[in-house]
Amino acid sequence: MAEYKMESLKTFNYDRPVIEKGYANQTLCIDISDGVISIKPVTEKMKNVFIGGKGFDLWLLWNAVNSTTKWNDPENAICIASGPMGGTPVYPGSGKSIVTTISPLTGSVIDSNVGGYFGPYLKFSGFDALEVTGKTSKDVVIFIDGIDEKVQIFKASGLPDDSYTLSAILTERFAKGKPRNISVVSTGPGAKNTRMGCLNFTWYDLKRKRARYKQAGRGGIGGVFADKGIKAIVARWDTVTSKTNNPANANTLKEVGRKHSREVVELDPKQNQMAQIGTTHLVPIMNDFDLLPTHNFQYGQHSEADNIGQEVFRRIFDPGYDGCWIGCTLACSHGVKDFVPLTGPYKGIKVFVDGPEYETIAGCGSNLGIFDPHTIIEMNFYCDTYGLDTISVGTSTAFAMECFEMGLINETHTHGMNLSFGNRSAALEVVHQMARGEGFGQIIGRGVREMKTIFSRDYGADPDLMQDIGMEAKGLEFSEYMTKESLAQQGGYGLALKGPQHDEAWLIFLDMVHNFMPTFEQKAEALHWFPMFRTWFGLCGLCKLPWNDVVPEDNKDTQEPAKVMKHVEWYADYYTSVTGRQTTADGLIRMSEAVYNFQRIFNLKMGFGQREHDNIPYRAVGPVKTVEYESRAERYDKQLVEKHNVDITGKTTEEKIALLREFREKLYEKLKDAVYKRRGWTNNGIPTVETVKRLGIDFPEVLELLRAHGVES
Amino acid sequence: MIKVNGKKHSWYEGMTIKDLLKDVNNSHLYAVVRINEKHISRPYFEKTLVPDNSEVFLIPMIAGG
Numbered sequence: 001m002a003e004y005k006m007e008s009l010k011t012f013n014y015d016r017p018v019i020e021k022g023y024a025n026q027t028l029c030i031d032i033s034d035g036v037i038s039i040k041p042v043t044e045k046m047k048n049v050f051i052g053g054k055g056f057d058l059w060l061l062w063n064a065v066n067s068t069t070k071w072n073d074p075e076n077a078i079c080i081a082s083g084p085m086g087g088t089p090v091y092p093g094s095g096k097s098i099v100t101t102i103s104p105l106t107g108s109v110i111d112s113n114v115g116g117y118f119g120p121y122l123k124f125s126g127f128d129a130l131e132v133t134g135k136t137s138k139d140v141v142i143f144i145d146g147i148d149e150k151v152q153i154f155k156a157s158g159l160p161d162d163s164y165t166l167s168a169i170l171t172e173r174f175a176k177g178k179p180r181n182i183s184v185v186s187t188g189p190g191a192k193n194t195r196m197g198c199l200n201f202t203w204y205d206l207k208r209k210r211a212r213y214k215q216a217g218r219g220g221i222g223g224v225f226a227d228k229g230i231k232a233i234v235a236r237w238d239t240v241t242s243k244t245n246n247p248a249n250a251n252t253l254k255e256v257g258r259k260h261s262r263e264v265v266e267l268d269p270k271q272n273q274m275a276q277i278g279t280t281h282l283v284p285i286m287n288d289f290d291l292l293p294t295h296n297f298q299y300g301q302h303s304e305a306d307n308i309g310q311e312v313f314r315r316i317f318d319p320g321y322d323g324c325w326i327g328c329t330l331a332c333s334h335g336v337k338d339f340v341p342l343t344g345p346y347k348g349i350k351v352f353v354d355g356p357e358y359e360t361i362a363g364c365g366s367n368l369g370i371f372d373p374h375t376i377i378e379m380n381f382y383c384d385t386y387g388l389d390t391i392s393v394g395t396s397t398a399f400a401m402e403c404f405e406m407g408l409i410n411e412t413h414t415h416g417m418n419l420s421f422g423n424r425s426a427a428l429e430v431v432h433q434m435a436r437g438e439g440f441g442q443i444i445g446r447g448v449r450e451m452k453t454i455f456s457r458d459y460g461a462d463p464d465l466m467q468d469i470g471m472e473a474k475g476l477e478f479s480e481y482m483t484k485e486s487l488a489q490q491g492g493y494g495l496a497l498k499g500p501q502h503d504e505a506w507l508i509f510l511d512m513v514h515n516f517m518p519t520f521e522q523k524a525e526a527l528h529w530f531p532m533f534r535t536w537f538g539l540c541g542l543c544k545l546p547w548n549d550v551v552p553e554d555n556k557d558t559q560e561p562a563k564v565m566k567h568v569e570w571y572a573d574y575y576t577s578v579t580g581r582q583t584t585a586d587g588l589i590r591m592s593e594a595v596y597n598f599q600r601i602f603n604l605k606m607g608f609g610q611r612e613h614d615n616i617p618y619r620a621v622g623p624v625k626t627v628e629y630e631s632r633a634e635r636y637d638k639q640l641v642e643k644h645n646v647d648i649t650g651k652t653t654e655e656k657i658a659l660l661r662e663f664r665e666k667l668y669e670k671l672k673d674a675v676y677k678r679r680g681w682t683n684n685g686i687p688t689v690e691t692v693k694r695l696g697i698d699f700p701e702v703l704e705l706l707r708a709h710g711v712e713s
Numbered sequence: 714m715i716k717v718n719g720k721k722h723s724w725y726e727g728m729t730i731k732d733l734l735k736d737v738n739n740s741h742l743y744a745v746v747r748i749n750e751k752h753i754s755r756p757y758f759e760k761t762l763v764p765d766n767s768e769v770f771l772i773p774m775i776a777g778g
Contacts, residue, residue, distance in 0.1 A: 270718060270770050281752060285745055285775055288754030311750065481777070506777035513744045513755070514774065548776040553718070555773060556742045562774060 004158035004169070006141060012037040012151040016126040019246045022084030022578040023047065027060065028127040028151065030142060032228060033074055033134030037151050042128050049696050051539040053083035054111050055595040056129040057100040058602060061109065064133055067605050071104040071220070072227045074135045080185070080233075081129035082119030085578050086541020090242045090257035092264050093543030095120055095325020097201060103219040103498075104195040105392070105447050106475035108606040109599060110219030110498050113538055115324030115333065116201030117183035120541070121146065121235035124244055136229035143174060146237045147181070156231050163188045163200045163213070164351065164385035166232060171202065171211040174234050180204040184211065186232040187222035188387030193437030194445025196392035196477075197222025200384060203324050203333075212354050214324050214333060217389035218501055219476060220447075226387070240326055248580030256573045260546060264329040268550050274332040275322075276314065279358035283309040286362070290632075291482045291508060293367045295421050296398035297471050297619050298628050300482040304371035308361050312373050318352075330545055341378050343428050346385075356380040356390075362480035363394020368401060369421030379431055386435040391501075392447060395477035397430055399448050399470050400440075408461035414440040448472035468618040474499035474608065483620045485635075486512040488523045491671050494616040495527060497599045503544070504531045510562050524674035533568070535592035540575065547571070594695040597679075597687045601702055604686060604709060611685040614672060622664045626653045629660075636660055682711055689713040717769045724765050730758040737771065745772040 017024055025042045042056070050059050057079035064077035078101045088094040097119025103110035122130055125146025132142070141154040160166050163186045170184045184202045191197025199222050200213040247253045268275050283305060286292035290300035306312075318337035323330075336353040356364075356376055364379040365371065383390045397419075403409045404419035411418065417426050417440055433441025443454060448470045455461035471478040476499025483489040489512075492505030507526055510516045517523045537544045548564045555561050568585045575583050583591075603609030622636075623629040629636055630653055640646040640656060644663050648656060676683060680691035686709055692698045693713075706712070715724045717733070730753055734740035744755045747770040753761045763769060 271772055282775070282777070284752050285754055288756055289744075310752065314750065502777060508777065509744065509775045514742065548774075551773045556739045561742060 004156065006154040006156050006173070008152055009140070009155050010035040010037065010153040014039065014126065014149055014151065016146060016149045019124065019244065021248045021580045022245045023052070024123050024126050024128045026127060027056065027129040027131060028122075028144070029131045029133070030151070030153070031134040032132060032136045032140055032142075032153065032230065035153055037153075039127075049594055050598075051083070051591050051595065052128060053081050053086070053096075053541050054098040054100065054535070054538040056081045057098055057111065058109065058595065058599055060129060060131045061100050061102075062602055062605075064131065065102060067607065069102055069606075071102045071107070071224055075133055076102045076224060077131045077133045078221065078224055078228070079129055079131050080119065080122065082123050083539055083541030085245070085574060087120030087123055087240060088242065088245055088253070088257070088578065089240050089325075089327035090254060090261065091574055092261050092327075092329045092546040093325070094541060095328065096537070096541050096543050097122075097216070098538045099199060099216045099221050101219075101221050101224045102606070103221070103475070104223045105220045105449070105477075106499055106608075108474065108498075108608045109602045110221060110476075111538065111599075112216040112218040112221055113503065114199070114201045114216035115214035115543065116203045117325070118185050118201045118233075118235050120240065120325070121183050121237035124237045124240065125235060130233070132228065132230065132233070134228065138229055139231040140229055141170070141231050142233040144233070144235045145174075146235065159231055161189045162345070162385040163387055164381075167200060167202050167211045167213060170232050170234055171204065174236055179211065180206060181236050181238060182211075183235050184232050185234075186387075187225050188385055188435065189437075190383070190386030190388035190431075190435040190445070191220075191222030191226040193442060194388065194434050195220045195223055195447050195450070196389045196396070196445060197226060197387045198384075198389040199225060200387065207320050208318075208337075208352070210352060212333070212335065212352070213384065214354070215384060215389070217391060219498060220389070220392075222387040222389075245578055247578040249577045252573060252577035256570050256577060260567070260570055261329045263552065264546055264550050267553065268330065271551070272549055274330055274545065274549060277310045277317065278313075278332045278334045280310040280313040280356075280361065282358040283361055284311075286481070289513060290485070293362055293398075293480050293482050295369050296367060296402040296469060297478070297482060298402070298625070299631060300484075302366055302371065305366060307371045308365045308373050308376060313356075316373060316377070328543075330543075330550070332545065336377055339377055339381065341381060342374075343378065343425070344382055344432050346381070351381060353377050353381040354384060359480050360390040360394070363391050364427070367394050367398040367480060368427050370424055370427060372424060375424040375428065378428060382428070382431045382435070386431065388431065388434060391479050392477040393431060393434070394480065395471050396444050396448050396451065397427060399451060400444050402469055403455060403461065403466070408466065409455055409459055413459055447475065448477055449475045468624045470617055471619060472499070473616045473620075474613055476500060478620065481506075481508060483508070484622055487667055487671055488517055488526055490616060490621055490668055491523065491527050491675055493620065494614050494668070495672070495675055496531070497596070497603065500616070500620075504534055506530075516562060520670060520674040523671060524678040527675045528678045529563070529589065532589045532592040532596060533563075535596050536571075536588045539591060539595060594697050597691060597695055598697045598702075600681075600685075600687055601692070601697070601705060605705055609686065610709075611672060611676075611683070614685060616668070618661060618665070621668060622660050623657060626657065629653050629657050684709075686711050715763060715765065715767050715769055718771055722769075724763065728763045730761050730763060733763055733769065734758065742774060743771045745775060746770065747772055
């Protein structure tokens with residue numbers, strides 16, 4: 001164990017409030033520039049409009065920053081919250097936290113949800129949300145001790161840089177013999193040296209006697225954390241029961257929690273088996289439907305995909321309970337025991353690896369042309385401990401690899417590294433370089449958007465071609481699904497508030513496989529309802545997996561099977577039982593609409609949030625290169641002839657690509673029109689005055705912002 | 714004899730997944746089937762044989778990440 005010192009800089013004693021119906025009714029604010037710690041009340045209006053979780057985060061962040069705030073300005077805040085139901089142990093998936101900040105990748109608001117114990121422990125310690133502002137040149141550790149009712153700031157020296165060992169040391173340091181009482185938030189050296197840093201949130205694994213972690217991965221929040229000089233934030237809380245949230249109706253909560261938990265226990269083994277294999281089942285399924293990204297999203301299928309699918313990981317995962325929150329029956333956070341890395345600072349040392357999940361397998365595997373589970377696990381391990389987002393690392397490296405193979409960059413630029421697809425040692429070296437802030441890895445670590453600028457400006461690469469193949473939108477790298485054949489999912493990514501992340505809408509199967517939404521109006525309706533319902537989980541401290549990854553056996557016979565309405569109604573009962581506020585399935589959507597529109601307007605405040613910002617690279621829409629077209633020529637030819645009435649006789653592949661592009665890009669613009677209309681936005685993608693009034697977010701600052709953009713009643 | 718979602722179901726030589734789904738209501742909603750521990754997707758339903766004594770699970774709509 002490393003030798004380290006921690007010197008107390010500030011101690012703030014407080015009286016812990018009683019949790020009332022899921023709320024502590026106050027938030028904790030820490031300015032680390034001068035060590036000022038304060039408490040702000042949570043008003044009834046805040047609860048009515050913003051509900052909790054991401055809603056509270058956004059409100060705190062909105063008030064902390066101005067329209068010119070950059071990610072590394074002291075006033076930028078990192079906000080962390082759970083939600084009114086967060087911390088309930090009797091309902092599956094009730095331990096989530098949401099983190100928001102101004103992103104180094106996008107320049108706008110980013111939100112990222114994560115498991116682990118921190119959010120619930122923060123709330124039970126007396127705070128619905130945490131807001132950290134300021135910057136310090138010291139390495140500081142913030143300790144929120146809900147048991148002893150104090151918040152401390154320590155100056156730390158000698159602590160390790162990497163999250164894996166740091167999490168273990170701080171868990172032991174603050175546990176007082178009860179490590180389950182501790183949750184640590186930290187990042188690693190990769191966050192300091194790239195724009196794609198993540199945060200690791202720990203939970204304590206009693207069986208394996210170790211701190212494990214989940215990641216708030218997207219948008220470079222870890223970079224903001226590191227830039228502020230925060231080494232870690234630690235929360236300490238005691239035993240959690242169904243009464244800790246002091247729910248309005250404990251009996252109803254127990255009843256609805258028991259129903260959903262029992263269903264998960266009975267049906268998950270018959271359905272996706274997530275308690276055994278996590279999300280790895282998606283690998284072969286996505287591959288079968290041509291949806292698994294390979295070689296920088298050029299193709300959706302590869303003959304070696306089974307090497308990195310659920311059948312392999314079923315054997316590799318260490319069996320046992322893997323719930324990232326207490327009492328969750330889905331328990332999908334699997335890991336690999338006694339893994340021995342072949343490279344890097346942990347070379348030859350046995351470690352426990354949390355993961356991999358589907359996104360990491362696709363991002364650091366198939367999308368790089370790598371079909372070796374060992375390499376993927378090693379990349380997973382190092383990305384986590386270095387504090388790097390596996391999705392942005394994967395998608396950015398895939399872009400660099402394609403540029404390398406196309407000759408847009410060469411070994412002069414990569415410092416001699418052969419970045420061909422499938423080069424496993426190069427992929428790992430890129431990750432190590434990101435952590436060290438060295439070499440070409442440091443360039444990749446700036447993300448796809450900035451790489452396009454650098455490659456064009458410094459290396460003379462074709463900017464138009466890179467715009468087509470660089471898989472970012474709004475500055476955020478795409479997560480790992482192919483969208484070429486699903487217009488709805490193109491919208492799911494392109495119209496997502498923070499950038500192309502699947503947590504807002506995942507419509508590929510409903511659209512492409514089941515053809516549930518053939519018309520624009522149906523697609524627009526789906527791109528309203530699904531993002532709103534998924535947003536609701538982030539307001540309440542919940543995980544979405546129990547909603548639709550385990551479904552009732554009679555669900556397929558219901559009117560709208562994709563919505564799994566039986567569960568939606570259970571969630572309405574769950575909300576009411578904890579908060580005492582009566583609601584219905586429609587009421588949940590209404591709650592999200594207010595926060596969702598507020599976040600869209602927040603983007604507007606930061607200089608984004610208009611129609612042009614919802615554009616996506618053409619690689620997400622259709623085939624860019626002749627090899628892509630010709631690999632699926634039968635499909636594309638058929639569409640040109642049957643759907644677009646084109647006579648393709650005598651046409652070259654290049655001509656057919658151009659025609660298909662014209663049709664598909666028009667469809668995407670038409671989709672924007674339909675979705676904006678459904679959401680109550682102008683044709684420029686801005687919420688109307690009528691919409692913000694209807695949702696109760698017509699604050700003077702909001703109306704002024706709309707007016708400045710020509711939106712008036 | 715095979716089991717489908719835990720219930721006994723008759724089996725015959727040469728039965729494919731596509732054949733099996735003819736006996737299921739709203740079978741168009743199933744895009745993936747698991748036979749024992751192996752997932753089979755719709756593009757392969759027609760050519761994948763269901764082995765005797767196997768346990769078949771009809772996987773509800775895939776919900777993604």
